[in-house]
Amino acid sequence: MYRLLLPFSLLSDNIEYLSEIDQIMMKSTPLSEETALLVHDSYRRCMLASNFLPLFHQKMIGSSKEVAKYFDVFPVNQRYRILAKSVAELVSFAEKKPEAIQQMNEVARLHSREKLRLKPEFYTFWSSSFMETISELDDQWNDELETAWTDSISHGIEYLIQKNSFRL
Numbered sequence: 001m002y003r004l005l006l007p008f009s010l011l012s013d014n015i016e017y018l019s020e021i022d023q024i025m026m027k028s029t030p031l032s033e034e035t036a037l038l039v040h041d042s043y044r045r046c047m048l049a050s051n052f053l054p055l056f057h058q059k060m061i062g063s064s065k066e067v068a069k070y071f072d073v074f075p076v077n078q079r080y081r082i083l084a085k086s087v088a089e090l091v092s093f094a095e096k097k098p099e100a101i102q103q104m105n106e107v108a109r110l111h112s113r114e115k116l117r118l119k120p121e122f123y124t125f126w127s128s129s130f131m132e133t134i135s136e137l138d139d140q141w142n143d144e145l146e147t148a149w150t151d152s153i154s155h156g157i158e159y160l161i162q163k164n165s166f167r168l
């Protein structure tokens with residue numbers, strides 16, 4: 001099982017400074033061109049495999065009954081669209097694409113305790129399900145790709161967990 005490796009701990013003693021997480025994320029270094037290229041090529045290979053979204057979805061709903069309930073209410077194609085969009089948002093965020101912070105703020109609001117009320121461990125399930133899926137499907141999978149993907153998704157996931165914990 002993949003564990004989410006967080007690049008740095010953002011849990012400071014000063015959690016009353018709620019904008020700190022935004023500042024840290026804005027100042028953090030974007031993915032290098034090399035890492036971005038590795039990840040985009042890997043993602044393309046996975047998307048070309050017809051079972052990428054079904055497999056990711058299967059692992060995600062298999063990760064917890066609670067998570068499965070969130071997806072139950074949507075038709076399957078919409079569930080796939082939600083999962084594909086979640087990957088795209090995380091990569092854009094790590095690349096520091098214009099609008100990425102604002103878009104991630106909207107995702108954070110949607111997933112917050114007031115709306116979807118996601119528990120922090122659901123993000124670990126997302127991460128494990130995704131990493132397992134791409135490691136199984138990408139025929140060029142290696143340690144370098146694993147690091148590149150971990151770097152690409154962990155910033156956004158940590159951001160969402162922090163936002164959901166402290167800015168309600």
Ligand code: HEM
Binds near residue numbers: 067070071085
């Ligand atoms: C890993 C980071 C995640 C990102 C970046 C992300 C991103 C998104 C985005 C962009 C949408 C809106 C899709 C649309 O256009 O309709 C969405 C919706 C949704 N996400 Fe996530 N998500 C993440 C994790 C999760 C997790 C762990 C769950 C577990 C239950 C989840 C459950 C949902 C559900 C149920 C919706 C649909 C909400 C609705 O339309 O009522 N997401 N997510």
